[in-house]
Amino acid sequence: MAEVNRNARPYDVVLFGATGFTGGLTADYLAEHAPADLTWALAGRSETKLAAVRDRLVAAHPENKALADLALLTVDAADAAGLAEVAGMARVIATTVGPYIQYGGPLVAACANAGTDYVDLTGEPEFVDRTYVSHNAAAEASGARLVHCCGFDSIPHDLGAYFTIGELARELGGEITAPVQMRGVVRSAARFSGGTFHSALGAFSRAKQMREASTARRRLEPRPEGRRARASVGAPRKDAELGYYLLPLPTIDPAIVTRSAAALPAYGPEFTYGHYAGTKTLRYAAGGAVGVSALTLASQVPPLRNALLKRIPQGEGPSQSQRERSWFTVDFVATSGDTTVHTRVSGGDPGYSETAKMLAESALCLALDENPVTSGQVTTATAMGTALLARLQAAGIRFERV
Secondary structure: OOHHHHHOOOEEEEEEOOOOHHHHHHHHHHHHHOOOOOOEEEEEOOHHHHHHHHHHHHHHOOOOHHHHHOEEEEOOOOOHHHHHHHHOOEEEEEEOOOOHHHHOHHHHHHHHHHOOEEEEOOOOHHHHHHHHHHHHHHHHHHOOEEEOOOEOOEHHHHHHHHHHHHHHHHHOOOOOOOOEEEEEEEEEEOOOOHHHHHHHHHHHOOHHHHHHHHHHHHHHOOOOOOOEEEEOOOOOEEOOOOOOEEEEOOOOHHHHHHHHHHHOHHHOOEEEEEEEEEEOOHHHHHHHHHHHHHHHHHHOOHHHHHHHHHHOOOOOOOOHHHHHOOEEEEEEEEEEOOEEEEEEEEEOOOOOHHHHHHHHHHHHHHHHOOOOOOOEEOOHHHHOHHHHHHHHHHOOOEEEEO
């Protein structure tokens, strides 16, 4: 799709799912931080609830007179025709409507066909693989950039690895020519969202479907010529350099990091990545392993799974004071030959406040910044790289050499 047609669309950004908890935080962020000349709209299935969000934004930001005229687009997540109409009016659509495996497919299809850039908060491997199989070719043809995992899954890890590669290359004199081994170690004190919990439990319950989707993707996805990128599932252990006990994390993040490494030659000829939770004591590491195993088993038993889902509902979250006490860090250690670098990404509440910030800045980056020329299903590092890194640093997320 020609760029002139995209620029002629009435909305730079449409936020779909603005009436949910994380969607509301994303709307707050845009209201406070978006450029004055940005044209944006709220979308969802209830006009009454959308109007209530707009009214709240107007009251919270009286200095921003334009919010009173913020457009409201009423559309259901299953309404293919309505979603196609909305996609045709937007340069970028950001969506918080999950679990994405249940509700996300029609919107991805609409964006891929319309040449509309798309960002979401999914951490669901099956959904990401299925959208690649179903919509990557259409997005490549239309020029759309489909960028999944634009929240805590997986921006700190993807852009953290990207930042670390840049630091390693500088240490080596500008180019990486030997294999790279990198590990990312996550620590946090936060409550994660009900939407994230529902998505995770759903993914645990669909192991067979995840394997099928992954196999279908591997049949289609090209591999880099003359280079290799892979994820490594390491054993629990004590990290001699960081001093933490490491527990392998069964998240989508390693797949995202290695897809960026496969797409970008700067990661070197051979790149291996391991992803872990880090704890200060062995007791917490053991407890985490037991907890993940218990959730995985519970997800296979429908009555137990339903009971857990009812205990942690979607659309709700902690208070602002609770979010202000939350934090996260991700340490990266990368080695190539005799050279090792240690970096860290850190910020505040990962499950809500920082996730809303990451999603909003991703949408703004695609809409407004100079980015690499790419299309199809791409990662944040591939689609936005340096531009998004600069945005997040300016927004208060720290990327630093340790």
